Amino acid sequence: MVSQSNGGSGAGQPLRYPVLDSLRGLAALAVVFHHIPAVAGLSAAGFDANFGRMVDLFFVLSGFVIAASYSAKLSAGFSFSRFIWLRWGRVWPLHAAMVTVFALSMLALGLLRPELRTHGLMAGQGDPTDLPIAYLLLQGVVPSLGIIWNHPSWSVSVEMLLYLLAAAGWKLAGSRIWMAWLTLAVAVLTFAAFGGAFSGLTSNIGRGVGGFGLGLVLHRAFERSSAPQLSTTVATALELAAVGAVGAVLWGSDSLMAFDLAATALVALSALQRGLVSRVLCAAPFQWLGTMSYALYMVHIFVIGRVFDLLAVLQPRLGVIIADTTIGGADALVGPDWQANAMKVLIMALCLIVAVPFARLIEQPARSWSRRVAGQAMPKPAN
Template sequence: MQDGRGEGAGLRYPVLDALRGLAALGVVFHHIPANAGLSAAGFDANFGRMVDLFFVLSGFVIAASYGAKLSSGFSISRFLWLRWGRVWPLHATMLVVLAVAMLALGLARPDLRTHGLMAGANDPADLPLAVLLLQGIVPSRGPTWNHPSWSISVEMLLYVLAALGWRLLGDRAWGAWLGAALALLAFAGFGPGFDGLASNIARGVAGFGLGVLVHRALGQSRPRLNLHAATALELAALATLAWVLSASGNLAAFDLAAAALVALAAVQRGLVSRALMFAPFQWLGTISYALYMVHIFVIGRSFDILALVQDRLGLTIAQATIGGEDVLIGPGWQADIAKLAIMALCLVIAIPFAKLIEQPARAWSRRTFGQQLPNAGN
């Protein structure tokens, strides 16, 4: 989840920050299970597709920040350490939080143990893969630790491919990204498609490649749009995204609409872009990575608390068992309110993780790797 701040060149795209925040919020909404209200109507059935917007955003921002620098000899190891230092500390923190929580649950409820003293479906044997950020691209024994982190694993692979591509092909690397993106989208749309880890990687390459293309296109010729034209195009891109999400969630259609929206957001000429510059949207962008990384844990513990307290309070808000399958139940208004409350809790919990871990880690990364690494080679 690359932010809209170009570390490599001092660039800043605040509207992209807001888009990233809104996409993260959509993913959170999607991951709170409910069988009533908006979810029962299928409103958020395809909101998981918003992860693909992250990939498009990353392709654009990495191209803007590092494309020219990597082409002209910027250290590949320095670049990769900067990216690793940006995403890994919070990821590692969440692994510790999850492992401790599952161990504590296993000690408190021996009947829930699945692996030694540990409860839950995650296999401790998969922890080394998760620690190394390989869980999204290498087969594991059980479910991914902190499920959303699969996309962070794919992001790290994309950074490696990007660095090698710009070093080997220079400015021509955008053509390779475009070819790969279009081929993968065509195969996903007209061929047998992808499953499992292949799907993870294909989604990442396709979105990232389109993001690189958007940066290349804007660098060649930035459109001269007036306020009305830019606003109309922004609304059209948003409407297309909404239509894709409400229909099939088709990867190619979503990625192409997302690329158009990112291009318009980078130009920052329309009323939608202006609205996304407002403080609440910018704040959401600043905590988006923390929100994305903590939300699965917060959702799970929210249902655990409901399992403990709702009967004592004479309420039936969810079908919930500690450490088990959970779902919010009707009536519809109740499920929607509960879902919004859990989303609000995710936002609140994300704040200390952003301020105490993510942001200091970003500052540490820049201090440590902002200068040339000793014996950096490339």
């Protein structure tokens, strides 16, 4: 089951899959859980050791969704510049806002705590020389001198590159370009599966190509074939099997190929929306989480860091030990296990709370503005 939405482009009525928004929200929540450091509780048991792999689910989802929204339109003459503007307007404003928040906070920390300064007046491990790269959303594909400003944005940078490549392919070769994406995805995943060395920018781009390519090819398969007639029982069993396959990779091998294949199966079965799992994911709470997913993903590292900074100040005064932490240093929640688990949940909730104003005051207004500009000032699609 799908719904119709024009995505603000003003050209055609592409299909939209609400259930995939929920999957994106759950993936973002898993990444947040993974990024909260702990040496006790579920993390000490290795429960979330591989949850960073959920970023690769983003790539699969993006390949499928962007193909659903734009492959036919770009192949038929939709403006390349208009497409890029809409994508840029979707992700850049909130990204730029968070880079600014990070830079200002590190400047403030350097002014308050001179002993923590690393670059002039600025504290932290981010190099100010990297700020132009960060603001241009290139940090996932261009080398940085220091750590990435707002680390999760590397995947957004890679997605923008993939959008450019996909749009150029559709403009130049039309729908046939899916064969090139399949070849690239298979080559990358096979290379990784047989022990190929992926690191740094190579890893970033390789992970993106593998997942995005499979998602794009999956949508092509949806276009070229009729939906299978599955009963609710069979569809639910298949959905649960796909969820189990994703879980097995996360708690087992952490193989990129295995995860991407399992994630692609999960996206395919969810998009069919024939089983109970996908229907539950269309419920309002999961849909809301989906609308918050990008903001949650972009704000969570900053929120987590500031929570630990606050704990570093409060713990000595309160006489309690919740985390092993120092301002601007390495952090980790400590035991007992119930305390570490409870703190993880509380920090996740706080990340969601902070994400709401960033989504409503920055992300959503900027997205609406970019759509208006695209409709008024950008080149119109060809008839």
